[in-house]
Amino acid sequence: MPRKPATVIVVGGGIVGTAVAHTLQGPCQVILVDDGEFPGLAETRTALGVIRAVYGREPLDTYARATWEFALAQHENPRSPLRLRLAALDGRTARAAFLDHLLLLDAFLLLARRAGCQLRVGWQVTGLLLAGGRVRGVRAAPAGDGGTGEVIPADAVILAPGPRPDTLALEGLPPGFVRRFQRVQDIIIPFRLPAPSDGEPARAEAAVITARSLIWTFITGLEPRTLHAVARLAGDWMPPSFEQSVAMVEDLYHRFQLPGEAELDRIRTCIDLAGPGGAPFAGPVAPLGGAEGLFVAAGLGLEGLSLCKGVAGVVAREVLAYLQ
Numbered sequence: 133m134p135r136k137p138a139t140v141i142v143v144g145g146g147i148v149g150t151a152v153a154h155t156l157q158g159p160c161q162v163i164l165v166d167d168g169e170f171p172g173l174a175e176t177r178t179a180l181g182v183i184r185a186v187y188g189r190e191p192l193d194t195y196a197r198a199t200w201e202f203a204l205a206q207h208e209n210p211r212s213p214l215r216l217r218l219a220a221l222d223g224r225t226a227r228a229a230f231l232d233h234l235l236l237l238d239a240f241l242l243l244a245r246r247a248g249c250q251l252r253v254g255w256q257v258t259g260l261l262l263a264g265g266r267v268r269g270v271r272a273a274p275a276g277d278g279g280t281g282e283v284i285p286a287d288a289v290i291l292a293p294g295p296r297p298d299t300l301a302l303e304g305l306p307p308g309f310v311r312r313f314q315r316v317q318d319i320i321i322p323f324r325l326p327a328p329s330d331g332e333p334a335r336a337e338a339a340v341i342t343a344r345s346l347i348w349t350f351i352t353g354l355e356p357r358t359l360h361a362v363a364r365l366a367g368d369w370m371p372p373s374f375e376q377s378v379a380m381v382e383d384l385y386h387r388f389q390l391p392g393e394a395e396l397d398r399i400r401t402c403i404d405l406a407g408p409g410g411a412p413f414a415g416p417v418a419p420l421g422g423a424e425g426l427f428v429a430a431g432l433g434l435e436g437l438s439l440c441k442g443v444a445g446v447v448a449r450e451v452l453a454y455l456q
C-alpha cells in the first residue's frame with residue numbers, strides 16, 4: 133500500500149506561508165492556518181508591490197532568484213492574471229518589477245489548493261503540541277474566541293507569522309528566540325512630480341529604482357507622476373514626528389535636488405522584523421534548542437515579496453529531510 137504523505141501545518145497565510153504551502157503540498161499534505169478572514173490580509177496586503185531580481189549579496193540573491201523565476205513564469209503564462217512591469221534597478225534593465233502582489237499570493241494559494249492543500253482561515257494557533265521534544269501538532273482556536281479550541285495533529289509545523297512576536301514566542305521555540313530578530317523600518321515619502329508643460333508630449337513614466345545613498349532609494353513609475361523616496365533604517369526607531377519628516381524632506385531637496393513637491397500627508401512608515409545578520413530565518417529551530425520538527429520562515433525584513441519563494445524552498449528542503 134502506498135504510504136500516506138506526512139501532514140505539515142503552516143502557520144500564517146501571508147506571502148511567505150502561501151509560498152511554503154505551495155512548495156510542500158504534494159510531497160506532504162499541507163494544512164495552512166491563518167487567523168485572518170482570508171490569506172494575505174496582514175502585512176502582505178500593505179506592500180508596495182516591488183520585487184527585485186538581485187540584491188548583490190547571498191543568501192538574498194538565491195532567495196530572490198527563485199521568486200523572480202516563479203513570477204516571470206506566471207507573467208508569461210497566458211492563463212495567469214499576474215503581470216510584471218519590468219523596472220531598471222540601479223541602471224540595469226529588468227532587474228526589478230512592479231506587480232499586483234496579491235495576485236502573486238493567489239497564484240501560490242491556487243496551485244497549493246489545486247494540489248490538495250487544506251485551508252483553515254479564521255483560526256489562530258495558540259500553542260504547539262509537544263511530546264518527547266518533538267512537535268506533534270498545534271492547538272488552534274477560532275480567532276478572537278479565547279477558548280481552548282482544538283488540537284490539529286501534524287508531523288511537522290512551520291511558523292510563517294510575519295512580524296508577529298507572539299507567534300515567535302510560542303512554547304517549543306528556543307528561549308529568547310524572538311530576540312534574534314530586529315526591527316527594520318522604511319520611511320516612504322512621495323514627491324508629486326511637475327506636470328509636463330503645455331505642448332510637451334506626455335511620456336510614459338519609466339519604472340526605475342535607484343539607490344542614491346546607503347539609506348535612500350528612489351522609485352519612479354509605481355504611481356503616475358510620483359517619485360517615492362524610501363529610507364531604510366534598522367533598530368528600534370519610532371515613526372518620525374511631523375517636524376522630523378519636514379527635516380528629512382528638506383535634507384532630500386538639499387542633497388539630491390529633487391523635483392516636485394513632497395506629499396507630507398502621505399508619508400508612510402513600514403515596520404517589519406529582519407532575521408539574524410539582516411537575512412531571513414529559514415529552517416529548523418532544533419539546532420538552537422527548540423523542538424524537533426518545528427521550522428520557522430520569518431524575518432524577511434521588508435523584502436518579503438522578493439524573497440518568499442526562495443525562503444520557502446529552503447524551509448521545504450529542511451522539512452522533507454526531517455520527515456525522511
Ligand SMILES: Cc1cc2nc3c(=O)[nH]c(=O)nc-3n(C[C@H](O)[C@H](O)[C@H](O)COP(=O)(O)OP(=O)(O)OC[C@H]3O[C@@H](n4cnc5c(N)ncnc54)[C@H](O)[C@@H]3O)c2cc1C
Nearest residue numbers: 144146147148167175176180181182257294435436437438
Ligand atoms: C507598507 C509596506 C510596503 C512593503 N512593500 C514591499 C515591497 O514592495 N516589496 C517587498 O518585497 N516587500 C515589501 N514589504 C514587506 C512585505 O510586505 C513583507 O515582508 C511580507 O508581506 C511579509 O509576509 P509574511 O507572510 O511573512 O507576513 P504576513 O503577510 O504578515 O503574514 C503572516 C500571516 O500569519 C498570520 N498569523 C500570525 N500568527 C498567527 C497565528 N498564531 N495563528 C494563525 N495565523 C497567524 C497573520 O495574521 C498573517 O496573516 C512591504 C511592507 C510594508 C509594511
